[in-house]
Each structure stands twice: as C-alpha cells, then as structure tokens.
Amino acid sequence: MPRISEYFFRxxxxxxxxxxxxxxxxxxxxNHNVIGAHAHINLLGWVTSALFGGYYALNPAKAAGRLPMVQYVVYTVGVVIMGVSLYLLLAGxxxxxxxxxxxxxxxFAGVLLFAWIVWMPAGAGSRAMPQAAE
Ligand code: HEM
Structure with a gap:
C-alpha cells in the first residue's frame, strides 16, 4: 500500500x-448541541479520509510524486482545525x-487538489518517479 494511503488511514x-x-x-x-461537529468529524475525517486512502491504494500511480502529500497535508490540517473550531463554536x-x-x-482546497489528482493523468503537476511496468 502506498505511504500516502497509510497516512490517510492513520x-x-x-x-x-x-x-x-x-x-x-x-x-x-x-445534549446534542455539537451534532454538527460529530457529523463532520466522522464524515470528512473518517469516511472521506479513508476514501482518499483507498483511492491511492487502488491507483498507486496517482500516489507518486509530491502532490498527493500536499493534498494530504492541506486536507487533514483543514479538517482538524475545522473539527475543533466547529465543536467549540457549537458549544457556545x-x-x-x-x-x-x-x-x-x-x-475545500484539499478536495479541489484531490479532484485535480483524479482527473489528471498520473504524474501531472508533480515530479513523479517513472512507474515500473506491471
Ligand atoms: C458509537 C458511535 C456513534 C454514536 C454514539 C453517535 C451518536 C450520535 C448522536 C447522539 C447523534 C444526534 C442525533 C440527533 O440529535 O438527532 C448523532 C448524529 C449523527 N451522527 Fe452519529 N454517532 C456515532 C457514530 C457515527 C458515525 C460513525 C457517523 C458517520 C460515519 C455518524 C454520523 C452522524 C450524523 C451524520 C449525524 C446527524 C444526523 C442528523 O442530523 O439527522 N455517527 N450521532
């Protein structure tokens, strides 16, 4: 499994x-005041991160280069800050x-980067290593 998938699943x-x-x-x-934080941490944090990790595991060519790591950091930092701040907001x-x-x-920027990675050919926009023939 590519390293980026391991990061996403962790x-x-x-x-x-x-x-x-x-x-x-x-x-x-x-007290269900923080329901929005619960739902977003579970769906953006658990479900979507696992989907990203699964995508990279199924498409290792797309996991090559620096861009997937940039996407991981941007997305994960965004969800962590959003999860904590939304929790505190809903708590009053x-x-x-x-x-x-x-x-x-x-x-959202992390999701846009993922959209780019999905739609572009493997290695586009990143310094990807040449892939070994399967
Ligand atoms: C032991 C695990 C869980 C517990 C105890 C739990 C508990 C709750 C509670 C008490 C609510 C508030 C219900 C309401 O006020 O109507 C809620 C809402 C919600 N939960 Fe969970 N939850 C769990 C796991 C999850 C997971 C794994 C997900 C998603 C992957 C999730 C997604 C949601 C969503 C989207 C809502 C909002 C539902 C709505 O607004 O109708 N929950 N949960």
Missing part, C-alpha cells in the same frame, strides 16, 4: 475515535466562527 482512525467519543458524550449527556464560543470559515476553505 488520520482517519483518529478522526473516528474523536467522532465516536463526541457521539457517545452527546448520548450520555443528552461564537468567536470561533472566522476560524471555522477559514478552515472550511482549507478543507
């Missing part, structure tokens, strides 16, 4: 642990709103 499982912990806390406290800290806004744009 991040994904940490997001799932955080997302489920928030879900269990909501259930026990019967109105001052978090600009951070949620900026981090959601960072997350």
């Amino acid at each position: 991040s994904a499982i940490l997001f799932l642990l955080a997302g489920i912990s928030i879900g269990i806390h909501m259930s026990i406290s019967q 800290n109105a001052g978090m709103e600009p951070i949620v806004a900026v981090s959601s744009l960072i997350t």
Whole structure:
C-alpha cells in the first residue's frame, strides 16, 4: 500500500475515535448541541479520509510524486482545525466562527487538489518517479 494511503488511514482512525467519543458524550449527556461537529468529524475525517486512502491504494500511480502529500497535508490540517473550531463554536464560543470559515476553505482546497489528482493523468503537476511496468 502506498505511504500516502497509510497516512490517510492513520488520520482517519483518529478522526473516528474523536467522532465516536463526541457521539457517545452527546448520548450520555443528552445534549446534542455539537451534532454538527460529530457529523463532520466522522464524515470528512473518517469516511472521506479513508476514501482518499483507498483511492491511492487502488491507483498507486496517482500516489507518486509530491502532490498527493500536499493534498494530504492541506486536507487533514483543514479538517482538524475545522473539527475543533466547529465543536467549540457549537458549544457556545461564537468567536470561533472566522476560524471555522477559514478552515472550511482549507478543507475545500484539499478536495479541489484531490479532484485535480483524479482527473489528471498520473504524474501531472508533480515530479513523479517513472512507474515500473506491471
Ligand atoms: C458509537 C458511535 C456513534 C454514536 C454514539 C453517535 C451518536 C450520535 C448522536 C447522539 C447523534 C444526534 C442525533 C440527533 O440529535 O438527532 C448523532 C448524529 C449523527 N451522527 Fe452519529 N454517532 C456515532 C457514530 C457515527 C458515525 C460513525 C457517523 C458517520 C460515519 C455518524 C454520523 C452522524 C450524523 C451524520 C449525524 C446527524 C444526523 C442528523 O442530523 O439527522 N455517527 N450521532
């Protein structure tokens, strides 16, 4: 499995642990204020990161070069900041709103990079190593 897939799955499982912990806390406290943070950490953090990792594992040629690593860092940093700031916003800290806004744009940039990687031929826009013939 390409290194980038391993990175995505390692991040994904940490997001799932955080997302489920928030879900269990909501259930026990019967306070669902932070439902949006729970849903986004689980879906952007766990599900989408795992899908990215799975895509790179199935298409190792697309995992080559620097661009996938840039995509990983941009996307993951965006989701971490967005998850934490959205949680704090929904918990009552109105001052978090600009951070949620900026981090959601960072997350979106990570998705745009992924769209580029999916649509462009392998190695486009990155210094990819030549792939061994299969
Ligand atoms: C042990 C694991 C989990 C627990 C205890 C849990 C708990 C909860 C709770 C208490 C709510 C609020 C329900 C409401 O107020 O209507 C909720 C909503 C939600 N959860 Fe989870 N959850 C868990 C795992 C997950 C996972 C793995 C995902 C996604 C991959 C997920 C996605 C969502 C979504 C999208 C909502 C919003 C649903 C809506 O607005 O109708 N949850 N969860």
